[in-house]
Amino acid sequence: MFQTRGAVKFLAPAFAAGLALAATPLAAQPRQGTGTRDGASINGVDQTHQVDCEGRPAEVSGSGNRINFVGDCPGLTVNGVDNQISIILPPGADLRVSGVDNVVSWRVRGNGKPRISVQGVDNQVRPSR
Secondary structure, three states: OOOHHHHHHHHHHHHHHHHHHHOOOHHHOOOOOEEEEEOOEEEEEOOEEEEEOOOOOEEEEEEOOEEEEEOOOOEEEEEEEOOEEEEEEOOOOEEEEEEEOOEEEEEEOOOOOOEEEEOOEOOEEEEOO
16 A cells, blocks of 8 residues: 555655745746836836946836946936936946936946936935945
8 A cells, every 4th residue: 555654754845845936925036027128228117137238328217127237338317216226337427316216326437426416305326335
């Protein structure tokens, strides 16, 4: 006959591992947002991208986007709610942020700072560490 104790000992860990994978919280899964991306211009909701600007100004509009701009980005404009952006800019580049609860972390290639303009409520624009 079939010995249930032996089967339970063998199957229980596999079952528990399957449950753990199936119960992965949604927050830990990649965000699958909606919107558009045209070069270095992002428009939409809950998108996550790493974008090479390829010499074009970076633009983000919408909400809940998580964007990491790399490459040659001559400037950045952010408009929306709860976007998190990181970017490397040349000295003196325009960095414009408007909206609510946006967080922009920037670094400058070389010496200097960007020209920063912040409007809206609770936006944070700070140098990255």
